[in-house]
Amino acid sequence: MSRLTADAKGVFIIAATPFSENGALDAASIDRMVDFYVGTGVDGITVLGMMGEAPKLTAEESKQVVTRVIARAGGRPVVVGVSAPGLAAMQDLTKTAMDLGAAGVMVAPPGNLKTDDQIVSYYELVGETLGADVPLVVQDFPLGTGVAFSNSALLRIFAGAKSAVMLKHEDWPGLAKISALRKAEHSGAPRVSILTGNGGLFLPEELARGADGAMTGFAYPEMMVEICRRHATGEIDRAHDLFDAYLPLARYEQQPGLGLAVRKYVLAKRGAIASSALRRPGQRLSPADIADVERLLARQQRRLRELG
Numbered sequence: 001m002s003r004l005t006a007d008a009k010g011v012f013i014i015a016a017t018p019f020s021e022n023g024a025l026d027a028a029s030i031d032r033m034v035d036f037y038v039g040t041g042v043d044g045i046t047v048l049g050m051m052g053e054a055p056k057l058t059a060e061e062s063k064q065v066v067t068r069v070i071a072r073a074g075g076r077p078v079v080v081g082v083s084a085p086g087l088a089a090m091q092d093l094t095k096t097a098m099d100l101g102a103a104g105v106m107v108a109p110p111g112n113l114k115t116d117d118q119i120v121s122y123y124e125l126v127g128e129t130l131g132a133d134v135p136l137v138v139q140d141f142p143l144g145t146g147v148a149f150s151n152s153a154l155l156r157i158f159a160g161a162k163s164a165v166m167l168k169h170e171d172w173p174g175l176a177k178i179s180a181l182r183k184a185e186h187s188g189a190p191r192v193s194i195l196t197g198n199g200g201l202f203l204p205e206e207l208a209r210g211a212d213g214a215m216t217g218f219a220y221p222e223m224m225v226e227i228c229r230r231h232a233t234g235e236i237d238r239a240h241d242l243f244d245a246y247l248p249l250a251r252y253e254q255q256p257g258l259g260l261a262v263r264k265y266v267l268a269k270r271g272a273i274a275s276s277a278l279r280r281p282g283q284r285l286s287p288a289d290i291a292d293v294e295r296l297l298a299r300q301q302r303r304l305r306e307l308g
Contacts, residue, residue, distance in 0.1 A: 001073075004077060004079065004135035006193050008166060009213050010213045012042065012044035015033065015034075015047045017056075017057065018275065020274070027068060028274070030068045030072070031068065031072050032271075033273050036267075036270070040222040042076070045073055045076060045078050046106065050081075050108070051217050051260055056280075059089065062093055070097075070101050078102050079102065079104050079215075080097040081106045083107050087129045090129070094130050104135030104165070105130065105137065107126050109122060109123075109139075109147040111145055116153040123138060127161035132163050133163070136161065138157060140168065140177075141170035142172075159190055168215050169195065169196045169206070174196075174202075181194065196213075198216065199216050199217070200227075201254060203243065204240050207227070214228070218246075219266035223242065226239075241307055242307065248300070249300055252296055258283055264276040264277070266293065269297075
């Protein structure tokens, strides 16, 4: 399996973690889910992200997920989220993942980092701890972590930590940040792959600003794959038309707290996983929520038929 580089492009789907109704890890559904993702045409898979319920897993369960996904991915690159309060746990999971053939690891910052110097120093320490040969994805998600990356901090991280090759960009609003980073590259800053999150809500605009693709978990990965393809071939209006058909569901899926339950409901409905259950604590959809989702799915299908 190839390792991540600063030239990585495409859609790296953020994988859900399947559980049975009693909260146990569902190994069979992991296989089924990976097959589903591969069938939608994704370029890579990212496991143990925030929307993968990683903090709810034991260390052993995390390794089970990584082992099973990498074995099933058919050579597609797998990125492993290894964020942890301490570096020892991060190092342990990283070693397991890389020994199994992971393409790289993703690290989100702890919430106590407040200044640029603290943020930069943290990622320097992460790079030193994990090793210069481990490709690193820096997760910039202030809405989730409470840590705000300035443009200058990111440029310092990527210039100093040579293993840092990708930015998972989830700042919101964040289009200006993409433009600034690409402008800096033209002035000599290191090239870095930028894959965007937030459920794909801004994907067409992010691609126009210079993003290389998406790293997020919307329940219809094929939409993001096709938008990236159309954008690459210059079919910008057609990309926007397709995006418009999925936007209402993508918007609904981004609700704080409830969004993962929506995503898992749709994935289960599509046959990707056996159960939509979240491990506790986690919300369940009410009958009214389900009615909303079903209405959005029906409207989405009508819009897609109209597009042909």
